[in-house]
Amino acid sequence: MAYPGIRAAVADRRARAVSVSRAIHADPELALREHRSSALLQDWLRDEGFTVAAGVAGLDTAFVGEWGTGRPRIAFMAEYDALPGIGHACGHNLIASGGLLAAAAVRAELERTGAAGTVVVIGTPGEEGAGGKVIELDAGVFDGVDAAMMFHPADRTILTRRMLACLHFDVHFHGVAAHAAKNPADGRSALAAMLLFFNGVDALRQHAGDGSRMHGIITDGGQAPNIVPEHTSATFIVRDVTLERAQALAERVYEVARGAAAMTGTRTEIVPTSPPYAHLNSNHTMAARVGEHLATLGHPHEAPSPTDGTGSTDAGNVSLAVPTVHPFMQIADRGTPGHSRVFAQASGTERAEEAMVAMATALAGLGWDLFTSPTLLAEATEEFRAGGHDPAAALEAVIA
Ligand SMILES: [Zn+2]
Ligand SMILES: [Zn+2]
The missing domain is CATH 3.40.630.10 (Zn peptidases)
Structure with a gap:
């Protein structure tokens, strides 16, 4: 030069x-x-x-x-x-x-x-x-x-x-607190929902497109071992080769969260934490x-x-x-x-x-x-x- x-x-x-x-x-x-x-x-x-x-x-x-x-x-x-x-x-x-x-x-x-x-x-x-x-x-x-x-x-x-394009979001589960030993039947576990969510994403992984990535961490795993967890949260990233694909894959991940909520009688909430990256x-x-x-x-x-x-x-x-x-x-x-x-x-x-x-x-x-x-x-x-x-x-x- x-x-x-x-x-x-x-x-x-x-x-x-x-x-x-x-x-x-x-x-x-x-x-x-x-x-x-x-x-x-x-x-x-x-x-x-x-x-x-x-x-x-x-x-x-x-x-x-x-x-x-x-x-x-x-x-x-x-x-x-x-x-x-x-x-x-x-x-x-x-x-x-x-x-x-x-x-x-x-x-x-x-x-x-x-x-x-x-x-x-x-x-x-x-x-x-x-x-x-x-x-x-x-x-x-x-x-x-x-x-x-x-x-x-x-x-x-x-x-x-x-x-890769990527979407950042938090996944929350809202359950019902109850004494974990005395009244478990009255509780609905937000932690059970979270565990099913992570396992569901792993089940989805094989059927996601080449080059995609899905990964997260649990940021709130519950409140105490003697309380049925009332709330849990994870922060998550879904990536794919184009923005369009990443958005479509994120929709499938949201559906997994809804499924986990349905299985556990809890409620899920998805909160984007940043604008999508292209x-x-x-x-x-x-x-x-x-x-x-x-x-x-x-x-x-x-x-x-x-x-x-x-x-x-x-x-x-x-x-x-x-x-x-x-x-x-x-x-x-x-x-x-x-x-x-x-x-x-x-x-x-x-x-x-x-x-x-x-x-x-x-x-x-x-x-x-x-x-x-x-x-x-x-x-x-x-x-x-x-x-x-x-x-x-x-x-x-x-x-x-
Ligand atoms: Zn960097
Ligand atoms: Zn970096």
């Missing part, structure tokens, strides 16, 4: 990027409560000359930074929430710091050369289950954005990995450009597999609204599981920081290309308008 201006701008900011990444990593904050991480990122943007609006879309920890004027408007997304109990096991410290590093480098180059356009940095809280990006999309935060980008850390480098529609035009930049920086990538294990992201919803690229960057040995304690540790290493800087450089390269090459932006937009890529068709092609 030639781009001496971009590379110099990245080098000038590398120390701050590493320190911001380390600070966020050392102070993990949960979804929609990322106050210190959000403030740290906003401070950096202000120091870079961005105008920052905090608390956008009614979310305290969301923000938008802007620099420049007019079109194109190219957005860099930053995530900064951690996972309960295991900290930055998704490496969002690297996403946040790498995203700002890329945006700041592009801003510096726009200023140096006088090229036109607006660099937008969107602080997107609560990716781990709260759907911050979906709330921001609905509030119009992404309006007028011509293209958006971000990356996730991973155990391998892939430009267009599929991501599958990711990666923009291949932009992804190819990221791959070229990464290659010149000495980072090869591998071909995606439609059967590779994967998660979900609210960047999926963004990808259905604007041309979006979301590559994965290797920061740890192959086989290191995501959302694990090992991955949390890996996200704070020098190896991860090195990878973050390389990916930020490649994304800055793509950003610069989008600002200065109307042809590239037109091609990316054309691909997006044509409907992009259907993950269900890709999976069926492999399984057949």
Whole structure:
């Protein structure tokens, strides 16, 4: 990658990027409560000359930074929430710091050369289950954005990995309390209903489509052993290769809950806990450009597999609204599981920081290309308008 201006701008900011990444990593904050991480990122943007609006879309920890004027408007997304109990096991410290590093480098180059356009940095809280990006999309935060980008850390480098659509919801059962020894016949057990629900979902699993996932935890298992449980609850996720399929599968899971309630004389209640996450529609035009930049920086990538294990992201919803690229960057040995304690540790290493800087450089390269090459932006937009890529068709092609 030639781009001496971009590379110099990245080098000038590398120390701050590493320190911001380390600070966020050392102070993990949960979804929609990322106050210190959000403030740290906003401070950096202000120091870079961005105008920052905090608390956008009614979310305290969301923000938008802007620099420049007019079109194109190219957005860099930053995530900064951690996972309960295991900290930055998704490496969002690297996403946040790498995203700002890329945006700041592009801003510096726009200023140096006088090229036109607006660099937008969107602080997107609560990716781990709260759907911050979906709330921001609905509030119009992404309006007028011509293209958006971000990356996730991973155990391998892939430009267009599929991501599953998913629905997050709580399942409640309401029973009747009674003395568990003296008056059991007067009680109706919400715990019995919950156990049947989990077993029913396991029975459904064999008959759900390839690539689907259904998993949950019990968050309230009853009140005391000598009381027939009056209330139980679980928090649950249903995923599938497309949003349409995930919604259809969730309906079958709700029916299992209703069946469990019928069997036990209890009542069930399903409460969505976030907006639905869509599958990711990666923009291949932009992804190819990221791959070229990464290659010149000495980072090869591998071909995606439609059967590779994967998660979900609210960047999926963004990808259905604007041309979006979301590559994965290797920061740890192959086989290191995501959302694990090992991955949390890996996200704070020098190896991860090195990878973050390389990916930020490649994304800055793509950003610069989008600002200065109307042809590239037109091609990316054309691909997006044509409907992009259907993950269900890709999976069926492999399984057949
Ligand atoms: Zn993540
Ligand atoms: Zn995650």
